[in-house]
Every structure is written in structure tokens, then in C-alpha cells.
Amino acid sequence: MSWQDKLRNVEPYQAGEQPKIQNLIKLNTNENPYAPGEKVKQAILNFNADVLPLYPNPDADELKHSLALYHGLQDNQVFLGNGSDEVLALTFLTCFNGKAPVLFPDISYSFYPVYCELYGMNYQMIPLNEQFEIVKEDYYQENSGIIFPNPNAPTGLLVTTDFIEDILKHNSESIVVIDEAYIDFGGESAMKLLNQYPNLLITQTFSKFRSLAGIRLGVALGNQEIISKLYDVKNSFNSYPIDSLAQVIGKASIEDSVYIRENAQKIIETREYTKKELKALGFVMPDSYANFIFVSHPNYDAKELFGLLRERGILVRYFDKPRINQYLRITIGTQAQMETFIQVMKDIL
Numbered sequence: 001m002s003w004q005d006k007l008r009n010v011e012p013y014q015a016g017e018q019p020k021i022q023n024l025i026k027l028n029t030n031e032n033p034y035a036p037g038e039k040v041k042q043a044i045l046n047f048n049a050d051v052l053p054l055y056p057n058p059d060a061d062e063l064k065h066s067l068a069l070y071h072g073l074q075d076n077q078v079f080l081g082n083g084s085d086e087v088l089a090l091t092f093l094t095c096f097n098g099k100a101p102v103l104f105p106d107i108s109y110s111f112y113p114v115y116c117e118l119y120g121m122n123y124q125m126i127p128l129n130e131q132f133e134i135v136k137e138d139y140y141q142e143n144s145g146i147i148f149p150n151p152n153a154p155t156g157l158l159v160t161t162d163f164i165e166d167i168l169k170h171n172s173e174s175i176v177v178i179d180e181a182y183i184d185f186g187g188e189s190a191m192k193l194l195n196q197y198p199n200l201l202i203t204q205t206f207s208k209f210r211s212l213a214g215i216r217l218g219v220a221l222g223n224q225e226i227i228s229k230l231y232d233v234k235n236s237f238n239s240y241p242i243d244s245l246a247q248v249i250g251k252a253s254i255e256d257s258v259y260i261r262e263n264a265q266k267i268i269e270t271r272e273y274t275k276k277e278l279k280a281l282g283f284v285m286p287d288s289y290a291n292f293i294f295v296s297h298p299n300y301d302a303k304e305l306f307g308l309l310r311e312r313g314i315l316v317r318y319f320d321k322p323r324i325n326q327y328l329r330i331t332i333g334t335q336a337q338m339e340t341f342i343q344v345m346k347d348i349l
């Protein structure tokens with residue numbers, strides 16, 4: 001056996017492009033177009049570099065406490081990680097240990113199958129229906145865990161907390177993870193179900209709603225038993241995933257929440273404007289409740305539109321995958337950016 005045979009071969013997740021080109025309107029990775037708040041800026045200016053020789057608090061206790069207060073939970077119901085991608089990676093490792101498949105939709109966050117492949121887990125991708133909706137009855141079968149985003153990505157479609165409750169009721173023997181990366185753009189969090197359903201775990205992120213993708217902070221909220229197992233697994237892998245500066249910034253961001261909610265409201269209004277304008281141009285789309293929309297035009301090839309937009313300085317996301325290769329996922333930018341986008345799209349058509 002050669003050393004090459006001992007290497008792990010995996011097909012990695014393909015993150016959206018972070019281009020070097022200036023002046024591009026970047027609508028491809030669902031970042032928030034608004035700056036983080038004043039408290040965050042102040043926290044960075046006031047940060048004392050003299051603390052950097054020391055390791056950070058391993059469990060980000062102060063940030064955890066602020067977040068627990070913000071959500072009305074106990075500290076021991078909150079887990080923090082280096083971006084929700086890390087939280088999800090640790091969640092799969094901690095929560096989905098069985099022989100039956102882990103279940104998630106075929107059109108969903110494309111990191112889920114990557115984690116399963118990395119860990120050698122059995123999984124089943126369950127097709128969304130023709131309207132791109134999750135069919136809850138499909139999840140009433142033996143499994144080692146269930147995960148889906150709400151709103152789903154890249155469709156933007158939202159399910160109700162009653163819908164999630166039905167899935168929980170039929171799956172009391174496994175952990176159901178709801179990835180709420182986009183919940184603050186118009187959805188209702190499943191958090192109110194936490195007390196009743198100990199097998200519910202919710203993940204959230206500071207990257208989208210809180211305009212902090214660059215600082216890498218992700219969250220899991222759930223029953224203290226699951227949370228404590230997540231810490232055990234985290235501490236078997238990396239004791240210090242969140243650096244000292246990120247801990248301070250995260251805490252300041254919680255204090256910026258009023259400003260952040262105002263930005264989310266602006267994004268929602270711009271999203272509705274963009275939907276309306278694109279529909280008038282003949283686009284069709286599922287009704288997104290996220291900070292992106294997922295659109296298709298019956299008369300134009302999506303990949304071609306992607307290229308034409310790029311030539312004109314607008315970057316959106318195109319997935320060359322079955323079922324969705326005639327769609328573009330467009331992040332909602334500022335109102336001014338989206339007005340430019342609509343103008344450019346009119347010119348192209």
C-alpha cells in the first residue's frame with residue numbers, strides 16, 4: 001500500500017467565489033450588504049492586544065451568556081463554534097450516529113452530503129416535490145437524524161413551526177436539526193419548540209443576519225444534554241475554535257440587535273421589490289423568505305444569464321446540478337444595488 005493509498009479522498013464543498021475584482025456587485029454568497037453595528041466597531045477599536053498572548057476562553061462563556069439572555073434560554077442550552085459550518089460539522093459527528101440513513105432534502109445546503117461523505121455516514125437525499133417543497137411525510141421513516149434549513153437554501157421556501165412539530169412528533173428517536181441560517185429574514189424560529197422536544201437542535205449563524213461572515217461565529221441551541229455532548233466532541237477536536245476578538249465582537253453584535261433588525265427589514269423590503277420587478281420581466285421563483293431569491297426564466301438559459309451578468313459586473317450563484325440548472329440564486333443587496341441589477345437584467349433581456 002503506497003502512501004497515496006493512505007490519503008483520504010473527498011469531494012469538498014464548493015464555496016461561492018470571493019473575487020479579487022473591484023466594483024463588482026457581489027450577490028453570490030448571501031452576505032449582508034450592510035456594515036455591522038456601532039458596538040461592533042467600538043469593540044474592535046477598544047480591543048486590548050495585550051490579551052492575545054493568552055488562549056481565549058475555550059467555551060466563549062461571556063458571549064454564550066449574552067446569547068442565552070437574548071434568546072431567553074439557559075447558558076447550557078447554547079453551543080458556539082467557528083461559523084455554523086463548524087457547528088454543523090460537529091453536529092453531524094455528535095448527533096447522527098446510527099445505521100439508518102441521515103435524511104435531508106435533495107435540494108438543500110450542499111455541505112450536508114459533504115459531511116456525510118467525510119464521516120462515512122449513511123444518508124438519503126429526499127427529493128423535494130415539483131414546487132420545491134419539503135414533504136414532511138417523507139421524513140416519517142427510520143433514520144439516524146434529520147436536517148434541513150428553514151428557510152431552505154437555495155429555494156428560500158419557509159415551513160411553519162407546526163410543520164416542524166409534526167416531523168418532531170414522528171421522530172422522537174432521532175435528533176432533528178433545523179438550520180436557521182436565514183430565519184431572521186421573515187421566518188418564525190422553531191426555538192419555542194425546544195422545551196417540549198428534547199431531540200430538537202437549532203443552528204444559527206452570525207454571518208447573514210448579523211453582517212459578520214468575516215468573523216466566523218456559529219451557534220447551536222438545544223437541550224442541555226445534546227449541547228453538552230457537542231462540547232465534548234468539540235473538545236476532542238479543537239478546544240479554542242473562537243478567538244478572543246471574535247468573542248468580544250459577537251457580544252457587541254448582540255448589543256447592536258436593534259440596528260441589525262432594521263437592516264434585516266430593509267433587506268426584506270428590497271427582496272419584495274426585486275421579486276416584483278423580476279416577475280414583471282417573466283421570471284418565476286419560489287416565494288423566498290431569506291436574503292436571497294431563486295429565479296428561473298422560461299425563455300433564457302440560466303448559465304448564459306449568469307455569464308452575461310458577470311460580464312456586466314454582477315456576480316450571482318449558478319449551480320450546475322440536476323433539477324436546478326435553470327435557476328440563479330441571487331443574494332439581496334442594498335436597494336441601490338438591486339435597482340442596478342434590475343436595470344442590467346432589463347438590458348440583457
Ligand SMILES: *Cc1c(COP(=O)(O)O)cnc(C)c1O
Nearest residue numbers: 083084085109149181205207218
Ligand atoms: C451560510 C450558511 C451556513 C453557514 O454559515 P457560516 O456560519 O458562515 O458557516 C449554514 N447553513 C446554511 C443553510 C447557510 O446558507
